[in-house]
Amino acid sequence: MNAIEVKDLNKSYKNGVKALNNFNLKVKEGETFSLLGENGAGKSTLIKILTTYLEADSGSIKIFDENINENPIAIRSNIACVAQQISIDTHLSLEENMIFQSRLYKVPKDIAISRMDKLIDSFGLKEYRSYPVSSYSGGVKRRLDIALNMMSNPKILFLDEPTVGMDIKSRMAMWDMMKTIRSDFNTTIFLTTHYLEEADILSDSICIMKDGKEIITGTPLELRSFLGKDTLKISFSKGDKAKKYIEELKKLHPKTQVFLKEDKVLIDTDNGKFDLNRTTRFLIDNDIPFYGIEIGRPSLEDVFLKLTDKDLEVNN
Numbered sequence: 001m002n003a004i005e006v007k008d009l010n011k012s013y014k015n016g017v018k019a020l021n022n023f024n025l026k027v028k029e030g031e032t033f034s035l036l037g038e039n040g041a042g043k044s045t046l047i048k049i050l051t052t053y054l055e056a057d058s059g060s061i062k063i064f065d066e067n068i069n070e071n072p073i074a075i076r077s078n079i080a081c082v083a084q085q086i087s088i089d090t091h092l093s094l095e096e097n098m099i100f101q102s103r104l105y106k107v108p109k110d111i112a113i114s115r116m117d118k119l120i121d122s123f124g125l126k127e128y129r130s131y132p133v134s135s136y137s138g139g140v141k142r143r144l145d146i147a148l149n150m151m152s153n154p155k156i157l158f159l160d161e162p163t164v165g166m167d168i169k170s171r172m173a174m175w176d177m178m179k180t181i182r183s184d185f186n187t188t189i190f191l192t193t194h195y196l197e198e199a200d201i202l203s204d205s206i207c208i209m210k211d212g213k214e215i216i217t218g219t220p221l222e223l224r225s226f227l228g229k230d231t232l233k234i235s236f237s238k239g240d241k242a243k244k245y246i247e248e249l250k251k252l253h254p255k256t257q258v259f260l261k262e263d264k265v266l267i268d269t270d271n272g273k274f275d276l277n278r279t280t281r282f283l284i285d286n287d288i289p290f291y292g293i294e295i296g297r298p299s300l301e302d303v304f305l306k307l308t309d310k311d312l313e314v315n316n
């Protein structure tokens, strides 16, 4: 079943900006879905519409097969949205916040207590249970905020850039938490992030959007294979050495893209193994002092940069 199904969604603001332009999307139940796009692509507008804070101009949205406009109150009780600004009361402890939240959602007391225990246990938050939330770091506060939002047992959890500005240790703790939400609670996660590595690690599906349109949706593997090519990477001791030899490498690979990235020359290739062999031979035969040569698959970042390139036509 689809948790979310969006068809031909349009939204323009009063200033004339068309934030969503015939946007389409499907998110499957139980998956972790990441929405990627440059600043201004329309991600926040979409989340605001999906969480019923904003109305679209046209198009349709179904959340678990229910039309969002027909019963927004029922929809709201099935979703939770954690924005970048935390909603947890920092004067209270996590436990006090959770009990308060359960009352807001009219969760019976015994269910609320067992749910709270399970959440605290699953997320490894015991040490943060009883002290005021204000006593913890920003990264911990954000994890507590997510735990709090899980008290209503949402079917879909929207996370808007949950790790922005965090150090790597806090980000990894947050990733563990998201993996636990998926595995222990079967909650569908709808994530926006600017960190491609994060989307790659966590997502079942990724949608890249640009100018209010979906450009591509697929698994991280499918997106990577979109470029369909290997990249040959030749490392030099310094950037100026790479610069010195790039012209010769361009002559060896006249039909593909050969470009400089710091102290490396990168070459797109359709036949990695063949080009690896002949390029290595060329470097050795011509006494070119390289450090190393390797072939690799394009990263998600390569795909993202290619697809969101300002000069690229969007054909949907």
Ligand SMILES: Nc1ncnc2c1ncn2[C@@H]1O[C@H](COP(=O)(O)OP(=O)(O)OP(=O)(O)O)[C@@H](O)[C@H]1O
Pocket: 013, 014, 015, 017, 018, 019, 037, 038, 039, 040, 041, 042, 043, 044, 045, 046
């Ligand atoms: N309230 C508003 N009034 C007018 N224009 C708006 C409003 N909110 C957003 N926009 C415009 O709509 C477009 C999409 O904005 P949106 O915030 O949805 O993008 P985003 O992908 O979330 O960007 P970011 O990654 O920077 O948060 C942008 O051009 C933005 O300037």
